[in-house]
Amino acid sequence: MNLAPETRSSASASGSRDSWLRRNRQTLAPWLFLAPGVIFFLFYVIFPIVQSFNLSFYRWDGLGDPQFVGMENYRELMDDRAFEVSLWNNLKWLLLYLLAIPAGLFIALFLNQTVTGIRLYKSLFFFPFVISQVVVGLVFSWFYDPTFGLLNQVLGWVGLGPLNVLGDPTLVTYGIIAAGLWPQTAYCMILYLTGLNAVDPEQVEAARLDGAKGAKMLWYVIIPQLRPATFVAFVVTIIGALRSFDLISIMTNGGPFGSSRVLSFYMFEKALSEYGFRMGYGAAIAVVLFLIMLCFIAYFLWSMYQDDKGGR
């Protein structure tokens, strides 16, 4: 008789301890699993971003004591012509790099057939994406070489004057973008090829019965079904355009006289290259680039969230 309430109370005491964990298990478990990732993300991504913001208010050569200069670095950016050039070039990259998406789609449609040896052709088209950007840059440098390059040979055949693509400040950025488009198109192509595999043959059949073909079939039936692939292609192309660096470094080193720089390259030059080591100024450039990227990232996240809400 006496025993019962005692057991119950002790049971309830231990039970309350048990049940706190038990009650919160559902909420705790994900956080525990997330913890390592979150810690690493905070330490290696968020913290450096905050640090860069902070550093951009200082003048620092990487050796001595940093000196606080407030907005001075940003004020200098405002009338730095090299920065202006880099910003415009980044914009050119952003816009023209998007050509990789339709080009990739076109090649994917072309390659999406059953012909003998199609796998070989697919591999060949995909090849530029597999080789290093450095190699792509070198190959295109030789192609553009004003004296010995293939481009001028070909132009010579059709009677057009010699062109020094990488030495001409008005052409150089376009020349490098063209080189960058080569592997990027291959990337988009592979995305679309996988997307085409998932196209519903019944819908195509139905559309065909309704008399759709050619461009109409493509526009109203195929492309809507490729929406996920297009989204991914868009994301990787935008990010790829904004972080373009290696091709510029290999092909022109930012030249001639700095006319092919983009923000990431300019940041490197100012902060880390042989004649640089203006850490604060470099950080200020990096912050600007980060803010530009943030616009796109925010849009991507928002649009993914919308898709999720839509129950896809």
Added chain:
Amino acid sequence: MKTLKGTVAGLALSLGLATAAQAELSGTLKIFSDMSNPAPRAVMEGMAAEFDAMHPNLTVELTVIDREAYKTQIRNFLSANPPDVANWYAANRMRPYVSAGLFEDISDLWAEPEIADALASTKGAMTLDGKQWGVPYTYYQWGVYYREDIYNELGLEEPEDWEIFKANCQKILDSGRKCFTIGTKFLWTAGGWFDYLNMRTNGYDFHMALTNGEVAWTDDRVKQTFANWRELIDMGAFIDNHQSYSWQEALPFMVKGEAAAYLMGNFAVAPLREAGLGTDQLDFYQFPTINPDVELAEDAPTDTFHIPSGAQNKEAAREFLRFVVSADNQTKINGGAALGQLPVNSKSSVDDDEMLNQGFEMLSANSPGGIAQFFDRDAPAEMASVAMEGFQEFMVFPDNLDDILNRLEKTRERVY
């Protein structure tokens, strides 16, 4: 009896010497070097091994780092994990580390008579704020390397003044060739042309004042330098599309005879010879006089060794620096089989090489104006990068000169 005594004495002497050496140097000597190309690397490894053998109680640890990577890594290792000896360059290129207190003041070493006398010619390049911060181990001349056979064919002489220089160039142009090859993709080659034109137009002291930020870039004397440069550009003296080539990529124009000369450092000789130019095809002359009122001055970049202020074994490091600059070692490492450059010790002998002998002759007897390092070593890094970009632009679009000079002036006001 006598022999025994002698032996004992000799034994005691050698023992005494050995113990003295042991007492002096022990532990490890950590050396970081940027001598990463095959020939310099072999030289550096040879020096380390020899120094190691000379001091039985000392272990020499050598780390060779790729030359380009070294330029960024030196900032980290000097402040975080300093070796006992490190390679670097003379003049303003060492200023960041001197100002940050990362290089050891070795004026005491320079006070020793062996060094003070034998290295007198390079003392200026090693001096900042009135103290010495390192020792040089090699240098090389700059000048005009030209195709002797083309000059002979056209009946041209090595020019001694600006008028003949331009007249020669005109004849070369008339024969369907370019006067000079140059590759300005990496900018510094244009700095060499500016150095010479400015030193010949305005003299060494003016050039130093300019690179030290004491003269405005919009100064009329600077404009005169560019006006002289422009004469060559307007003639079409330089190869086309030089902005797309590195200095190595510009070599074939000279090898194939499409361009007759190259204003370069002595390091261009080896690749030119390897490409097939024989002794009767390749020769050298000093950049000619432009303004007869200024004394001739030359570019001769000097590579150096330094002791980081955080070094652990400074005693051994000082001894290593003494070893590096000693006359015998200088003769050996700068010989044709090794670096193939000029020794800094005046008691060393120069390798028996046509170009090196001419260069040594020029630097020791015919450069009364002074010896400059090079544009990007005499000027602070930030000024140098903006200026050399401007030089490249000027060589392509000479009409942009005013714009370029204003930009340089703006940079000068900020940097110094």
